[in-house]
Amino acid sequence: MATTSDTLALLPFARRYARALLGTQAAGDAVVARAIGMRLDDVPPQLALYAAITRLTAEDGTAGAIPPLSRHLLLLTAVEELSLADAAMAVGLDPAEADRRITFAREAVRSAVVTKVLIIEDEPIIAMDLRMLVEDCGHTVIGVAATEADAVRLAAEHSAGLILADINLGRGGNGINAVRQILTRMEVPVIFVTAYPEDLLTAEGLEPAFVMRKPFDRFMLAVFTYQAISGGYVPLP
Known part of the structure; x- marks a missing residue:
């Protein structure tokens, strides 16, 4: 028990x-x-x-x-x-x-449907790895944003089918804040990526629906992407 x-x-x-x-x-x-x-x-x-x-x-x-x-x-x-x-x-x-x-x-x-992905990540090497994994899953990367401002701008310029966002953008701000701004203008599913998912799974306030831990592999990304795209849910108001 x-x-x-x-x-x-x-x-x-x-x-x-x-x-x-x-x-x-x-x-x-x-x-x-x-x-x-x-x-x-x-x-x-x-x-x-x-x-x-x-x-x-x-x-x-x-x-x-x-x-x-x-x-x-x-x-x-x-x-x-x-x-x-x-x-x-x-x-x-x-x-x-x-x-x-x-x-x-x-x-x-x-064999799932592919989509256009916006990556929000401030670490260049991690961003490059994410791009490779996303493209290896068959998706198209429409841009990589290192700051909140870049993320909002790229989202406005392109029509993303999915956002893959890191939480901590260092001096560039916060991934959740960037996503909140984007979702005031459009509806798009979002997967948040963090090394400490338990910090975002407390149920103490507004939190993401899809939280993927670092490090992750291609298949884990594919599964999360499938869930997010097939449901089409918007995780934060």
């Missing part, structure tokens, strides 16, 4: 999973709040929390070509970095069926 301290330590991960699944902070956090009260003592605490969220959202999830439970498996393995066996336990499937479903989901992600 999970203790209160166990549950508190796991909340940021549960919020990341639920928000990425449902596409908004409010929807994700509401599901997590309900999941905390569910008793699933036959599995480890972390899997129990993921399992409760899965049960509460088994028929939900953003629209797209991947069925709900397959999306759950995809997020649990690619984003939460569970083994396939643990992810299968969390969604209530036997390993063979889970393997079949996640194979389909991965193929769907690889």
Whole structure:
């Protein structure tokens, strides 16, 4: 049985999973709040929390070509970095069926629609790596902004289908502030990138729906991109 301290330590991960699944902070956090009260003592605490969220959202999830439970498996393995066996336990499937479903989901992600991406990142080397990963996923980079002002300007000049934003822009400001300014003029899905995602998953105020931790690989980026684009959600008012 999970203790209160166990549950508190796991909340940021549960919020990341639920928000990425449902596409908004409010929807994700509401599901997590309900999941905390569910008793699933036959599995480890972390899997129990993921399992409760899965049960509460088994028929939900953003629209797209991947069925709900397959999306759950995809997020649990690619984003939460569970083994396939643990992810299968969390969604209530036997390993063979889970393997079949996640194979389909991965193929769907690889063949997903591509879009135009604006990158907000102040570190040149990281920005270059991000550009390469984004382009390797098949997307087009319309620009790289190192400051809030550059981000707002580039967003106004180009029609982005997705924004990939770092949080801390050093002297150039803050990625969340830049995104807030952009979203007053247009609706576009946003993925925030940070080395410390738990700092943005406290549910204490307005927070992003999609938060990707550093470092990440090509497939993790592809999964987040698929979720953001297929849902088309705007993460911050």
